[in-house]
Amino acid sequence: MFSKSCEYGLRAVIFIAQQSIEKNKVNISTISEEINSPQAFTAKILQQLTRNNIVKSVKGPHGGFTVEEHKMDIRLSEVVSVLDGDSIYKGCGLGLKQCDANSPCPLHYKFIEIRDNLKNMLENTSLKSVINDMYLEEIILKR
């Protein structure tokens, strides 16, 4: 469904956000340990998320990554579109370049439903709400 980059990215953002709520900055080595991802690769992904103002990074001693308070209600869709673009929402299920109501592929209307579903879920799910859910149940980001 998502690329590895996007999977790691989502996990990382969720972890960082959770820690930010507890007032902790976290560095890459902690992050990659806690979400079980390759460290250098994760660093690359966080660079992208930093450039796109989804996470904030601070260099130097006691530096690390945070999600600022006013960013807590960004949607998962924003993370996904930074890392994977919008092909999941827009692309044709059968891979046709041109596929819309005017010249639909045989599965066009069936796919629209599923993609809209995914789109709505990602657009309606804020970082904050994910973190809240995590406090309700024992929820893990490793393994």
Next chain:
Amino acid sequence: MFSKSCEYGLRAVIFIAQQSIEKNKVNISTISEEINSPQAFTAKILQQLTRNNIVKSVKGPHGGFTVEEHKMDIRLSEVVSVLDGDSIYKGCGLGLKQCDANSPCPLHYKFIEIRDNLKNMLENTSLKSVINDMYLEEIILKR
């Protein structure tokens, strides 16, 4: 959503099935032309579908590919699982190896809904029904 192999495979099967209803065998060069896919690669994919008894192949002059009548009600899910396996249905949205009701990822329940949706669509859509739909509206497999 699907791999290229799976996209080409689905398009190919749909095209072959449609032609089979009109009593035509079709060869790879026609198929790849009509569904706009790389010929040699499409041949590879059709080999897999042949080995898995989804399409039937006949070698030699006037040979080609067909979908036999009793195969017309196989589901799209069967094609997808031959070409892409079942990770779309089973895999965790965040890429965790272990993720289920016992140790769910933060998005587990949200993803279940979407994957079930996709699963149901593919399991309830037969080749025959796709072809029928294609006769109702002007539907294309190219571009």
Next chain:
DNA sequence: CATAAAAAGGATAATAAGGTCTTTTAATCT
């Protein structure tokens, strides 16, 4: 100001996905 901690950036390596080409096998038609 020197040092250490941390992210940023560039270069490269490994693996997987996507795609091509050539040879082999099988069916059909003179």
Next chain:
DNA sequence: AGATTAAAAGACCTTATTATCCTTTTTATG
């Protein structure tokens, strides 16, 4: 039987994704 046509099979190549390594830059602190 021999020529021809078409798929099957396997070897090979290319590109994109995933992943690592190493150097540079930034910055907090003793």
